[in-house]
Amino acid sequence: MTIDQISVFVENEAGKLAGVTKVLADAGIDLRAMSIADTRDFGILRMIVDDTGGAIEALKAADYVTLTSKVIAAKIEDRPGGLASVLTALSEAGVSMEYLYAFVSRREGNAYVVLRVEDTEGAVSALRGKNVDLVGAEDLSAS
Amino acid sequence: MSEKNYFHPDIECADYGTMRALQDERLVWAVRHAYDNVEPYRAKCREKGVEPGDIRSVDDLHKLPFLSKDDLRDAYPYGYLALPLSECVRIQSTSGTTGKRVVAFYTQHDLDLWDECCARAIIAAGGSNEDVVHVCYGYGLFTGGPGLNGGSHMVGSLTLPMSSGNTERQIQFMTDLGSTILCCTPSYAAFLAENIHKMGVRDQIRLKAGIFGAEAWSEEMRRDIERSLGIRAYDIYGLTEISGPGVSFECEEQTGMHVNEDHFIPEIIDPDTGEVLPLGEKGELVFTCVTKQAFPLLRYRTRDICILTRDECACGRTLVKMRKPMGRSDDMLIIRGVNVFPSQIETVLLREGYPANYQIIVDRVNHTDTFEVQVEMTSEMFSDELKVVEAREDELLSALRSMLGISPKVTLRGPETIARSEGKAVRVVDKRKI
Structure with missing residues (x-):
């Protein structure tokens, strides 16, 4: 089970990130999860939204450079060791990780972790083998 | 200096009087040819009040109007074509990245002369029919690949028409087939050198010389490439409008490029006033093609800032030398x-x-x-x-x-x-x- 993640090139200048979120808001796109990786000059905004196609369309129309990639989202218990079990499963399967970001759902007492790995298929089967609960985009909600 | 170091010794080592006589005769023909067959050129001459009869020798060259890239763009594509398309066999084109592209036309005779210019460059770089000439300039509309390819054929070298890209394959062919002369842009040569070292195959490379052009490069870059590949690196100059690479080329002295002035008469002008400057002075390089049939450009402004010299060259060639262009007349x-x-x-x-x-x-x-x-x-x-x-x-x-x-x-x-x-x-x- 994989999820589409949108990455957007964002200049490292005041108001640039706000600009992206405004485009999404105007298009009625709901953000499910996001993270930003930045350098001194630019950032890469990664996000999961409720309508990937619509978001891409709106961002392209506003001249943003975007990219869609497949990521995995795993539900883990919000307790010490929850993330470790997922990462151990991946490293045992020899799947290398590019990056991850996590957030907690207060409502359910669960944490979610979004994983970008080199071998998505391999990661999915390794995690399923360890009974890790993989979720779809619709299950993600940061609220 | 043995004969085999020149492709055409009678021309390349001609005394000044002989060269001038040849240029005079060819110039008179070229002016008449362009005036009679190129409508926008005729209009330019009339505007300047000059007729073919006014041009009797190279001394009269300054009377002719200048041509610029804008003139060619305005007349795109056929405006400066001097012959029916049925007599042309080839089109090449500039990249067109700075505006509308310029297309140049060639008859078979034009191609033969262009090939000869490149052949002179290959011989000057130490090439012969014993060599394997590895051409990784792009082939296609860009003149780099076709020009050196034709020159290599004329020399009788074994020609590897690699074209650009796929660095690993370039190096594979180089080692497997023993390439001895590399033709590409200097930056690609530097990139190849780096990868040859990375792949650990430097000892399997048999290169002895490189002919590098189509972009500006420094003397430091030349020494780096020479050291890294164990070769002599030679500069070559040209532009599509005039023919392509081989308008001028370097000899073993590496102190500037000999202009093939039996085909292309160079002048240096003040870019602001258009006044012709004496040898040794820095200004804009202008070429007059005196042998071209299909696309005979006269007094074409290259925008390259350069110096011409006629100092005696130890290689024996008497062809006028141009320094490596020091930039453009517009945006340095x-x-x-x-x-x-x-x-x-x-x-x-x-x-x-x-x-x-x-x-x-x-x-x-x-x-x-x-x-x-x-x-x-x-x-x-x-x-x-x-x-x-x-x-x-x-x-x-x-x-x-x-x-x-x-x-x-x-x-x-x-x-x-x-x-x-x-x-x-x-x-x-x-x-x-x-």
Whole structure:
């Protein structure tokens, strides 16, 4: 089970990130999860939204450079060791990780972790083998 | 000096009087040919009040009007064609990155002469029919590949028409087939050298010489390439409008390029007044083609800033020499003492896969010039991984550094963010107050 993640090139200048979120808001796109990786000059905004196609369309129309990639989202218990079990499963399967970001759902007492790995298929089967609960985009909600 | 060091010794080592007589005769023909067959050229001559009868020798050359790239663009595509298309056999074209492209036409005779010019360059670089000439200039509309390919055939060398790209395959062929003369852009030569060392096959390379052109390169870059590959690196110059590579070429002295002046008469002019300058003075290089049939350009302004000299050359050639162009007459920048041309930056950007929309920002902070190149990000260059984007940024930076001999700060910008005024991008913002 994989999820589409949108990455957007964002200049490292005041108001640039706000600009992206405004485009999404105007298009009625709901953000499910996001993270930003930045350098001194630019950032890469990664996000999961409720309508990937619509978001891409709106961002392209506003001249943003975007990219869609497949990521995995795993539900883990919000307790010490929850993330470790997922990462151990991946490293045992020899799947290398590019990056991850996590957030907690207060409502359910669960944490979610979004994983970008080199071998998505391999990661999915390794995690399923360890009974890790993989979720779809619709299950993600940061609220 | 043995005969085999020249392709055409009678011409390449001709005494001045002989060369002048040949140029006089050919010039008279060329002016008549262009005037009779090229309508916009005839109009230009009339506007300047000059007729073919006024041109009796090279001394009269200054009477003719200049031609510029704009003239060719305005007359695109057939305006400056002097013969029916049925007599032409080839089209080549400029890249057209700075505006509308220019297409050049060739008869078989034009191609033969062009090939001969390149053959002279290959012989001057020490080539013979014993050599394996590895051509990794692009083949196609770009004149680099076809020009050196034809020259190599004329010399009788074994020709490897590699074209550009696929570095690993280039090196594989080089080792398997024993390439001895490499023809490409200097920056690609440097890139190949780096990869040859990375692959650990330096001892399997049999290269002895390189013929590098189509972009500006420094003397330092020449020495680096020579050291790295164990070769002699020779410069070659040309432009599509005049024919292609081989308008001029370097000999073993490596002190400037001999102009094939039996075909292309060079002049140096003051770019502002158009006045002809004496030998040894710096100005804009202008060429008059005196043998071309299909596309006979006379007094064509190259925009290259250059110096011509007739000092005796130890190689034995008497052909007039031109220095490596020191830049363009229009857009040169001096940053930390180094000459920088926006066109060089553009060349690198296009080669690295970035759009040609960029901005150079120069400033002076604490008596030191700052130099920034802003580039627009594209979908092709983007990645969701920081390290991938940063690696591409580093690649661009090192390509710029090797081209310019100076390190800019590279800033990646979002698409459509670089300022444009009146629809035309502002390439250079110089904030220095000197």
